[in-house]
Amino acid sequence: MSSEPDLHLARPDAHAPGMPLVTVIGDGQLARMMQQSGIELGLTVRLLAGSGAASAAQATADVWLGEYTDEDVVRAVSAGADAVTFDHEHVPNAFLEGLIADGVNVQPQPSALINAQDKLVMRKKMREIGAPVPPFAEILSVADAEGFWDATAGAVCLKARRGGYDGKGVWFPSSRSETAELVAELLDRDVPLMAEKKVTLVRELSAMVARTPSGEIASWPVVESVQADGICYLAVAPAPAATGGQAHAVAKAHTLARDVAEELGVTGVLAVELFETVDEAGEPEIIVNELAMRPHNTGHWTQDGCVTSQFEQHLRAVLDRPLGSTALTSTTTVMANVLGDADADPEQAMSARMDEVWRRFPTAKIHLYGKDWRPRRKIGHVNMSLPCGAAATDENVAALRRDAQLASDYLVTATWKDQ
Amino acid sequence: MSSEPDLHLARPDAHAPGMPLVTVIGDGQLARMMQQSGIELGLTVRLLAGSGAASAAQATADVWLGEYTDEDVVRAVSAGADAVTFDHEHVPNAFLEGLIADGVNVQPQPSALINAQDKLVMRKKMREIGAPVPPFAEILSVADAEGFWDATAGAVCLKARRGGYDGKGVWFPSSRSETAELVAELLDRDVPLMAEKKVTLVRELSAMVARTPSGEIASWPVVESVQADGICYLAVAPAPAATGGQAHAVAKAHTLARDVAEELGVTGVLAVELFETVDEAGEPEIIVNELAMRPHNTGHWTQDGCVTSQFEQHLRAVLDRPLGSTALTSTTTVMANVLGDADADPEQAMSARMDEVWRRFPTAKIHLYGKDWRPRRKIGHVNMSLPCGAAATDENVAALRRDAQLASDYLVTATWKDQ
Ligand SMILES: Nc1ncnc2c1ncn2[C@@H]1O[C@H](COP(=O)(O)OP(=O)(O)O)[C@@H](O)[C@H]1O
Ligand SMILES: Nc1ncnc2c1ncn2[C@@H]1O[C@H](COP(=O)(O)OP(=O)(O)O)[C@@H](O)[C@H]1O
Numbered sequence: 108m109s110s111e112p113d114l115h116l117a118r119p120d121a122h123a124p125g126m127p128l129v130t131v132i133g134d135g136q137l138a139r140m141m142q143q144s145g146i147e148l149g150l151t152v153r154l155l156a157g158s159g160a161a162s163a164a165q166a167t168a169d170v171w172l173g174e175y176t177d178e179d180v181v182r183a184v185s186a187g188a189d190a191v192t193f194d195h196e197h198v199p200n201a202f203l204e205g206l207i208a209d210g211v212n213v214q215p216q217p218s219a220l221i222n223a224q225d226k227l228v229m230r231k232k233m234r235e236i237g238a239p240v241p242p243f244a245e246i247l248s249v250a251d252a253e254g255f256w257d258a259t260a261g262a263v264c265l266k267a268r269r270g271g272y273d274g275k276g277v278w279f280p281s282s283r284s285e286t287a288e289l290v291a292e293l294l295d296r297d298v299p300l301m302a303e304k305k306v307t308l309v310r311e312l313s314a315m316v317a318r319t320p321s322g323e324i325a326s327w328p329v330v331e332s333v334q335a336d337g338i339c340y341l342a343v344a345p346a347p348a349a350t351g352g353q354a355h356a357v358a359k360a361h362t363l364a365r366d367v368a369e370e371l372g373v374t375g376v377l378a379v380e381l382f383e384t385v386d387e388a389g390e391p392e393i394i395v396n397e398l399a400m401r402p403h404n405t406g407h408w409t410q411d412g413c414v415t416s417q418f419e420q421h422l423r424a425v426l427d428r429p430l431g432s433t434a435l436t437s438t439t440t441v442m443a444n445v446l447g448d449a450d451a452d453p454e455q456a457m458s459a460r461m462d463e464v465w466r467r468f469p470t471a472k473i474h475l476y477g478k479d480w481r482p483r484r485k486i487g488h489v490n491m492s493l494p495c496g497a498a499a500t501d502e503n504v505a506a507l508r509r510d511a512q513l514a515s516d517y518l519v520t521a522t523w524k525d526q
Numbered sequence: 527m528s529s530e531p532d533l534h535l536a537r538p539d540a541h542a543p544g545m546p547l548v549t550v551i552g553d554g555q556l557a558r559m560m561q562q563s564g565i566e567l568g569l570t571v572r573l574l575a576g577s578g579a580a581s582a583a584q585a586t587a588d589v590w591l592g593e594y595t596d597e598d599v600v601r602a603v604s605a606g607a608d609a610v611t612f613d614h615e616h617v618p619n620a621f622l623e624g625l626i627a628d629g630v631n632v633q634p635q636p637s638a639l640i641n642a643q644d645k646l647v648m649r650k651k652m653r654e655i656g657a658p659v660p661p662f663a664e665i666l667s668v669a670d671a672e673g674f675w676d677a678t679a680g681a682v683c684l685k686a687r688r689g690g691y692d693g694k695g696v697w698f699p700s701s702r703s704e705t706a707e708l709v710a711e712l713l714d715r716d717v718p719l720m721a722e723k724k725v726t727l728v729r730e731l732s733a734m735v736a737r738t739p740s741g742e743i744a745s746w747p748v749v750e751s752v753q754a755d756g757i758c759y760l761a762v763a764p765a766p767a768a769t770g771g772q773a774h775a776v777a778k779a780h781t782l783a784r785d786v787a788e789e790l791g792v793t794g795v796l797a798v799e800l801f802e803t804v805d806e807a808g809e810p811e812i813i814v815n816e817l818a819m820r821p822h823n824t825g826h827w828t829q830d831g832c833v834t835s836q837f838e839q840h841l842r843a844v845l846d847r848p849l850g851s852t853a854l855t856s857t858t859t860v861m862a863n864v865l866g867d868a869d870a871d872p873e874q875a876m877s878a879r880m881d882e883v884w885r886r887f888p889t890a891k892i893h894l895y896g897k898d899w900r901p902r903r904k905i906g907h908v909n910m911s912l913p914c915g916a917a918a919t920d921e922n923v924a925a926l927r928r929d930a931q932l933a934s935d936y937l938v939t940a941t942w943k944d945q
């Protein structure tokens with residue numbers, strides 16, 4: 108079946124002549140924030156969006172409407188672009204191979220991208236390049252799962268290989284029989300599965316770099332990603348290190364992200380999500396959890412805490428242009444996600460909530476995505492940085508974390524959690 | 527004659543439900559950069575643009591096409607907006623009075639705006655509120671001009687009362703007879719004129735504040751605006767003060783901008799362009815030159831050197847929302863304008879020039895406006911800040927000025943001026 112994108116919102120007039128054109132497939136907040144950087148750089152972001160009301164489509168002049176699951180649509184929106192990139196991992200790799208065969212500049216390439224799409228493929232690759240991963244196995248049958256339960260003495264983390272996000276697609280069954288039932292049910296629904304050892308987390312880290320097709324790499328400081336129920340709600344940049352052992356683990360994470368980018372040939376922004384745990388000797392140790400090959404939630408702090416944001420860097424990287432400085436503009440920046448309240452959106456309007464936050468915290472940088480409330484949906488984030496010249500003491504960082512959390516809680520609930 | 531805007535680019539779907547809608551009249555780089563901030567804040571900027579290819583229209587989803595000189599068009603695009611604001615001073619005040627009579631929230635209001643539109647009205651107002659201005663006079667005849675020549679012993683600066691920018695509309699006649707001829711010719715062309723005493727400039731300063739309709743004021747540090755041929759090419763923030771006398775003059779400028787905003791009832795961003803000169807005792811003294819009631823070229827540094835940029839602050843101010851912190855994120859930021867070369871655009875493409883600049887200066891923040899080259903046209907700017915923690919020593923600031931200037935010169939000429 109052949110189909111064409113709907114071009115009624117397309118704006119070829121919106122291209123500054125002679126400047127690069129980047130097609131972004133995906134219409135979420137990541138594409139929206141790439142567009143902010145594109146405006147600054149004078150280049151054009153052409154968007155493939157599902158709707159003109161989508162987060163990124165609200166912010167973009169040149170919007171093509173269509174489905175990224177439709178090969179003809181993907182081909183049409185990619186034609187003539189200096190680079191094609193993504194705000195999610197769900198475009199079928201076969202389409203991307205087809206584009207590349209036609210001479211389109213797709214970044215990152217599917218050969219790298221597969222490691223951000225398939226959790227099992229990624230773990231095999233990590234093992235191959237010597238990056239630390241927990242014991243894992245493919246799960247093709249209930250017997251596989253039972254075997255894994257026995258081998259790990261019940262420390263089982265079961266994962267859908269593909270398509271999970273925000274903890275959807277991750278399970279921690281509490282008994283051998285629960286594992287068997289869950290796996291039977293999932294296999295029945297044709298969910299490809301893997302299992303890995305459930306590790307005892309000290310905390311989660313994220314190490315981010317950008318890499319160009321020519322091989323230039325720039326890395327940001329490693330970030331602490333504070334999670335609850337499988338969703339990141341706070342990122343602290345740089346990740347505090349309380350002990351020499353922790354500093355060592357953070358430094359290892361920093362190097363590891365560069366190595367992964369090189370070994371996998373990643374282009375654009377790469378986020379390596381990591382677990383910090385303790386080894387048998389009680390020393391901090393890091394383990395790779397997941398890769399993302401696009402701007403990542405744990406990199407939003409770069410918009411207000413760093414010379415070059417991850418969104419600008421991603422555009423520069425996929426166009427194979429020189430990368431920007433990743434120097435900090437503040438000794439610590441905290442990002443707090445604004446996640447839709449579990450029950451209901453408060454009566455007070457969002458803009459009144461913002462005003463309340465600004466009144467209390469004039470340094471709060473509020474970023475909204477133009478999205479409606481839904482329970483636990485990411486609808487924005489707040490960045491707060493230490494003032495110019497202030498040192499990242501434990502006390503200063505703790506106060507900053509508290510304030511950023513209060514601000515985002517207010518945006519979610521219309522109440523001050525400390526009052 | 528009744529006319530309607532052309533709505534074929536309008537995008538009502540691009541509004542996040544429940545969030546404010548700001549209509550911006552004008553399609554230049556100031557509106558473009560407001561739009562960047564609008565995206566971040568989740569609000570909608572609806573643009574009245576002359577063309578879909580205009581600087582701001584490239585960056586905006588909801589573009590209405592039409593002329594701001596057409597009252598029906600202005601009325602239509604303003605309907606339903608939470609605030610109506612501008613990226614230039616040229617919308618006829620009669621239209622704005624009409625909008626206000628209809629209940630539209632126009633910010634700033636024409637009663638304030640007139641002081642940014644008419645250089646004579648402004649000077650009279652400054653005298654009234656006790657703000658320092660040079661001796662000046664309305665020029666209605668050649669005899670007026672000759673009289674002014676005699677009274678100032680030939681130190682004459684002649685100005686068109688309205689419509690001037692970048693030094694167009696400012697003359698320094700060198701003799702009594704040249705003054706007479708010039709004035710005769712200009713009056714013949716119906717250019718309303720004023721004259722003021724030509725002062726000996728030590729340097730130019732710019733003091734910027736934002737004010738809300740409720741009266742909240744936030745001010746940025748005073749900036750040194752380095753000019754040549756009537757165009758600002760460099761802004762240094764904060765303005766260095768070499769002596770106690772200069773520090774005193776800068777402090778006076780800072781206070782003055784707040785006073786002007788209050789006395790005139792300015793809303794949104796106000797830039798007070800000032801001359802620093804020396805009084806009879808040889809002490810630094812400041813004199814008001816011009817007012818702008820919108821984001822201003824000498825405030826572009828705030829995008830990369832300050833917690834809250836002038837573009838975000840303007841949107842917050844015209845919506846009567848709490849203002850953001852104006853704390854610095856670096857001890858000094860230098861902004862260098864990218865002005866089209868006088869002769870021709872270099873052969874090297876602009877994006878290749880950017881790459882060259884980034885290779886040499888990874889901290890250079892390049893902002894482009896999506897505008898074609900024209901001689902002396904403002905097509906972008908470069909911001910460079912001292913690294914986090916670096917002190918604003920003379921040496922550091924001099925190096926920063928040199929680097930920002932080299933970067934912008936390269937973007938203009940495709941050559942390194944120091945090589
Ligand atoms: N092996 C594991 N051991 C312990 N906790 C885990 C493990 N794997 C995942 N988790 C927890 O679940 C969260 C979501 O898992 P992840 O694989 O990152 O899924 P998603 O794709 O939804 O982000 C992680 O951030 C972590 O908190
Ligand atoms: N009275 C004056 N004495 C000396 N120089 C002046 C005087 N007025 C203007 N200038 C110079 O001319 C420039 C442009 O004048 P200005 O009134 O600001 O016009 P514009 O509206 O074009 O910005 C100023 O920035 C300054 O360099």
Ligand SMILES: [Mg+2]
Pocket residue numbers: 273380397
């Ligand atoms: Mg994850």
Ligand SMILES: [Mg+2]
Pocket residue numbers: 692799816
């Ligand atoms: Mg001026």
